[in-house]
Amino acid sequence: MRQASITRKTRETDIAVEIDLDGTGKADIATGIGFLDHMLDQLARHGLFDIRVKAEGDLHIDMHHTTEDTGIAIGQAVARALGDKRGIRRYAHAYLPMDEALTRVALDISGRPFLVWEVAFDRPKIGDMDTELFREWFHAFAQNAGITTHVETLYGENNHHIAESCFKGLARALREAVEIDPRSSDRVPSTKGTLGE
Known part of the structure; x- marks a missing residue:
């Protein structure tokens, strides 16, 4: 079973994450940030991952630490659940339309993390959440997941x-990238024989 649990406790946040990459889309999310809860619920449901997140953070300061540390913990849980990445498809992309908006997400579960972020917002907040925090x-x-991620x-x-x-878009691309490829289920998808080195 490709499951993992992560706990992360600092002076700023206390976070527990559980993930099952082969789940059914069950979500139990409580970060104290309503819009982030909504987004993580989408990640679970559209990725068909079972995700549980319980986070307590210094929201009396702002939402930055809770948002960032939740991303860290979920990324670590995905990496741990993937193990040696044997049999995964590794690469995937998704074009995700949401009414008038269209976003492309492309992933390589390479073990070499990188983010390309070409996303612009024209408002500083959605609900109470700062748009710069996405x-x-x-x-x-x-x-923390070790994934090259282009958004x-x-x-x-x-x-x-x-x-x-x-x-x-992340949910749909990640769902495909972590799937076991039946044509190569016993191999790590790299000519090196390992990912992340």
Whole structure:
């Protein structure tokens, strides 16, 4: 079973994450940030991952630490659940339309983390959440999952739709990238024989 649990406790946050990459899309998310909960619920449901996140953070300061540390913990859980990555498809992409917005997400589960983020918002907040924090979450996730991650919103006007298309696009691409390839289920998908070195 490709499952993992991560706990991360600092002076700023206390986070527990559980993930099952071969789940059914069950989500139990409580970060204290309503819009982030909504986005992580989309990640679970559209990726068909079972995800549980319980986070307590210094929200009396702002949402930065909780957002970033949640990305770190979920990324670490994905990396741990993947193990040696044997049999996965490794590469995947998704074009995700959300009404007038369209976002492209392309992934390489390479073990070499990198984020390309070409997403613009014209409002500083969605609900109570700062729009600049979406990049922080994706950066933390990519770095800790060991995934090369390209996210580009090709066009869009509604900030909610733009953000949601990024998370749903990640969900769909990640779902495909972590799937076991029946034509190569016993091999690590690299000519090196290992990923991340």
